[in-house]
Amino acid sequence: MKADGSHRPPGGERRGGVSPITVKRLSLYLRQLEELAEDGRSTVSSRQLGKALGLTDAQVRKDLAYFGQFGRPGVGYRVAELAHHLRSIFGTDTTSNVAVVGVGSLGSALLRYRGWMTKGFRVVAAFDSAPSKIGRKFGNITVQPMSKLAGVVRAGQIRLAILAVPAAVAQKVAEEICQARIEGILNFAPITLSLPPEVAVIPVDLAVQLEQLSYLANPSNSKRKRNSGSRRRRQS
Amino acid sequence: MKADGSHRPPGGERRGGVSPITVKRLSLYLRQLEELAEDGRSTVSSRQLGKALGLTDAQVRKDLAYFGQFGRPGVGYRVAELAHHLRSIFGTDTTSNVAVVGVGSLGSALLRYRGWMTKGFRVVAAFDSAPSKIGRKFGNITVQPMSKLAGVVRAGQIRLAILAVPAAVAQKVAEEICQARIEGILNFAPITLSLPPEVAVIPVDLAVQLEQLSYLANPSNSKRKRNSGSRRRRQS
DNA sequence: AACTGTGAAGCCATTCACAGCT
């Protein structure tokens, strides 16, 4: 275990160079660590963490080592400490406010979805352009017109937007969102957005996901022939 | 352009060896082709297709060449023909029936979501174990008890399941779904399922996606410094 | 003994560059 840390900036965290695929795994590590914490576990080894997620121990160690030395040889990683550090990497150690834009069937469900909360997010506002939707209430959130978005964001209350409008208007609405100086968009509309580089976008096309599944579910396409005994397998 | 096709099985499609990441892009090609078809375009080049999705032309050609020779030098790809071929690769040239398992806030929204239809899927049934939910109607779909799942699947009406139950029961419910001999599960529960290899699983953890976005939206983490002029950029 | 952190090797994916077709 090298002590000088020469491949990283000496006093701080590595910045700007981690691949998206690594970051995705970090999310899974955090999710697993939270489960371990609930079960009262206080340490975990890279092998155990990997096994639970279908990854090799070396992969786990490499991923975590990008951000510093958290593990203790002979012991493993301390669950609470590592979880805390991962949250700070994601920026979810402090709660972020989120807006839902587009309150159709999907948007209104995402508005009610409780899964965000456990991860350090809070949906605090909803916007739509249809007059029929404006003023409607979901729980304690009232749907506001798009024209109010910029004001709410500028008041510092919202960092991220969940975009759930029809494909035909998604590009236009996304541009409005950008003008409100939001930092990132979770895009549920089935189109590729074209936006200025200072705004982050993560696409989530549910129909595409189901299409992927349909492909995999065709036995002649998958590599699932390997291991075709009866051993269990973990999802990608 | 080689004519003998020596690297593929002579008379048929390549089977079993395409990486998931390639398959994901194929979905995007299909989505784009459908938009082009609506606009009345009859051919498209690899460069145009790539530009719309933020990919290189070489990438597009390599991906498509895995499955055969569809392009015409000097012309490009024929939109309708290529779209049809991609659908047959995904198994969505014929409509697949899908069940929603778990009718909470997210499940009921996925039940009502219209986006599946355009892609060759039809949600035809919903299941839940809570007596209070059973018998409830969403559109023309009545929520049935889990015990009915196996029968409906075995009657050949359902290939795929959308799993939208709480994390705490997801593994158990997923096992029930497997026993019903379903081919694939789209897993919205925030856990990694451990299942026999003959069933395909695609995980869709919405909280993880938002976490990814939170990471990317932190300016010091992204590579978005490149191109930091004002040119537009396409989402990953 | 158990486990991490990490060079080095191996493997996979992307891009390059160009022959060949239309």
Added chain:
DNA sequence: AGCTGTGAATGGCTTCACAGTT
């Protein structure tokens, strides 16, 4: 000229294997 299909080159990610720590 415009474009595809594809070997070859490059670049990136994963796994191996082991020195070093507890």
